[in-house]
Amino acid sequence: xxxxxxxxxxxxxxxxxxxxxxxxxxxxxxxxxxxxxxxxxxxxxxxxxxxxxxxxxxxxxxxxxxxxxxxxxxxxxxxxxxxxxxxxxxxxxxxxxxxxxxxxxxxxxxxxxxxxxxxxxxxxxxxxxxxxxxxxxxxxxxxxxxxxxxxxxxxxxxxx
Amino acid sequence: xxxxxxxxxxxxxxxxxxxxxxxxxxxxxxxxxxxxxxxxxxxxxxxxxxxxxxxxxxxxxxxxxxxxxxxxxxxxxxxxxxxxxxxxxxxxxxxxxxxxxxxxxxxxxxxxxxxxxxxxxxxxxxxxxxxxxxxxxxxxxxxxxxxxxxxxxxxxxxxxxxxxxxxxxxxxxxxxxxxxxxxxxxxxxxxxxxxxxxxxxxxxxxxxxxxxxxxxxxxxxxxxxxxxxxxxxxxxxxxxxxxxxxxxxxxxxxxxxxxxxxxxxxxxxxxxxxxxxxxxxxxxxxxxxxxxxxxxxxxxxxxxxxxxxxxxxxxxxxxxxxxxxxxxxxxxxxxxxxxxxxxxxxxxxxxxxxxxxxxxxxxxxxxxxxxxxxxxx
Numbered sequence: 417x418x419x420x421x422x423x424x425x426x427x428x429x430x431x432x433x434x435x436x437x438x439x440x441x442x443x444x445x446x447x448x449x450x451x452x453x454x455x456x457x458x459x460x461x462x463x464x465x466x467x468x469x470x471x472x473x474x475x476x477x478x479x480x481x482x483x484x485x486x487x488x489x490x491x492x493x494x495x496x497x498x499x500x501x502x503x504x505x506x507x508x509x510x511x512x513x514x515x516x517x518x519x520x521x522x523x524x525x526x527x528x529x530x531x532x533x534x535x536x537x538x539x540x541x542x543x544x545x546x547x548x549x550x551x552x553x554x555x556x557x558x559x560x561x562x563x564x565x566x567x568x569x570x571x572x573x574x575x576x
Numbered sequence: 577x578x579x580x581x582x583x584x585x586x587x588x589x590x591x592x593x594x595x596x597x598x599x600x601x602x603x604x605x606x607x608x609x610x611x612x613x614x615x616x617x618x619x620x621x622x623x624x625x626x627x628x629x630x631x632x633x634x635x636x637x638x639x640x641x642x643x644x645x646x647x648x649x650x651x652x653x654x655x656x657x658x659x660x661x662x663x664x665x666x667x668x669x670x671x672x673x674x675x676x677x678x679x680x681x682x683x684x685x686x687x688x689x690x691x692x693x694x695x696x697x698x699x700x701x702x703x704x705x706x707x708x709x710x711x712x713x714x715x716x717x718x719x720x721x722x723x724x725x726x727x728x729x730x731x732x733x734x735x736x737x738x739x740x741x742x743x744x745x746x747x748x749x750x751x752x753x754x755x756x757x758x759x760x761x762x763x764x765x766x767x768x769x770x771x772x773x774x775x776x777x778x779x780x781x782x783x784x785x786x787x788x789x790x791x792x793x794x795x796x797x798x799x800x801x802x803x804x805x806x807x808x809x810x811x812x813x814x815x816x817x818x819x820x821x822x823x824x825x826x827x828x829x830x831x832x833x834x835x836x837x838x839x840x841x842x843x844x845x846x847x848x849x850x851x852x853x854x855x856x857x858x859x860x861x862x863x864x865x866x867x868x869x870x871x872x873x874x875x876x877x878x879x880x881x882x883x884x885x886x887x888x889x890x891x892x893x894x895x896x897x898x899x900x901x902x903x904x905x906x907x908x909x910x911x912x913x914x915x916x917x918x919x920x921x922x923x924x925x926x927x928x929x930x931x932x933x934x935x936x937x938x939x940x941x942x943x944x945x946x947x948x949x950x951x952x953x
Binding site for chain 2: 429430431433434436437439440441451458465468469470496529530531532533536545566
């Protein structure tokens with residue numbers, strides 16, 4: 417008889433623990449307005465990422481189509497995956513000296529792990545991390561980008 | 577066919593009632609591509625044989641070709657839930673080899689980040705454990721709170737999981753101006769939410785019936801298999817690296833090592849829940865006292881370690897994580913070995929699951945908190 421009572425008590429105790437848990441879920445079920453998730457694709461226009469968010473490597477250009485990249489290749493050395501290729505060319509300055517400048521700053525987004533080492537190593541701050549994170553494309557070749565815009569040149573007064 | 581061949585090679589013929597079942601590599605409850613070759617008699621588990629290597633990525637070998645600051649970003653990809661601890665282990669190992677003393681500010685921030693990662697990892701473990709037990713509700717509650725920590729990471733480190741925040745000689749960035757405010761907000765928020773975890777799952781009669789006395793791992797077995805972390809501490813194995821080999825700011829804080837001597841699934845569950853409280857109190861002790869100073873020591877452009885062997889271990893969310901670097905004086909390491917907690921923990925599975933039902937095997941595996949990239953590396 418005693419064990420039977422214990423059994424009945426344990427059944428009700430067990431049911432009580434389930435009700436305690438269901439009380440929590442019921443609380444959120446009836447007060448959902450505080451606990452909704454981000455409505456991501458709908459809030460795309462108002463979505464602001466954190467300023468340090470690492471989405472991709474970009475090279476900012478001024479309105480005169482000038483950038484800060486000297487083509488030194490330090491980012492290429494620091495990159496662990498070989499996602500950066502620097503192609504430089506030599507030109508003649510007006511003083512008649514030979515000078516190496518950047519021809520193409522090729523960036524393979526598909527290989528990049530966004531470790532921030534290139535941005536940290538850049539002596540002139542020419543490349544920064546961009547906020548864009550929607551990188552899906554139909555063709556893998558589209559993930560290879562040339563960061564310096566066509567016709568762009570190095571800004572005045574950048575130390576080599 | 578290969579399974580049958582393995583049985584024949586071992587000269588271990590199946591009895592008429594027994595059969596072999598492949599659990600995984602695509603089974604949802606293995607949390608990744610882990611294949612368990614389970615030998616069953618009806619529903620009873622007779623033997624569990626883990627087969628790894630499905631996502632072996634050769635990280636140790638890749639480390640031999642890259643320089644020390646570049647290793648950091650690969651360690652993110654191993655145990656992605658305690659990425660910051662892995663980063664810190666490599667950073668500490670390189671600093672130890674170069675005999676660089678980092679400023680106190682770096683130590684404090686690293687410790688806070690460690691504990692935040694541990695919290696995030698245990699939260700995810702909690703919700704996945706509930707899901708493995710059949711309680712899908714917990715999954716949403718755990719992820720809801722984890723989101724707050726990931727936001728803190730995103731604001732300060734620039735990434736949510738693969739943070740790459742500790743570098744040899746300090747940190748990648750200084751903390752964000754909002755960091756302290758956000759962390760304090762999170763602590764007050766999470767202190768109100770953590771009792772909900774207990775209400776939802778810890779007291780639940782179904783969980784207790786399924787967890788109590790299941791998956792017994794004795795202290796001797798835990799030491800023999802090298803089971804560390806919360807899984808080891810639930811067997812009474814005092815193995816907390818934060819206590820025994822303090823690093824970063826752990827010597828400055830007071831905290832308890834959570835030990836449990838019941839050795840079963842429930843013990844492993846409760847150790848992790850209590851560790852969350854400990855992590856909160858560690859962060860509370862540090863967050864107001866972050867000293868002023870530099871966030872990194874100026875290191876040479878090319879870091880070359882002196883010739884020799886260096887080992888550094890840290891307590892990751894799953895156990896003892898070790899980094900062993902053999903250097904020949906060049907800018908790349910000669911050999912890197914990672915001692916990952918998941919690998920050792922996984923092989924205790926056979927000991928724990930033997931004799932239990934197959935549904936218990938899922939629960940036992942869940943309490944070990946296996947991360948497969950950590951095991952395969």
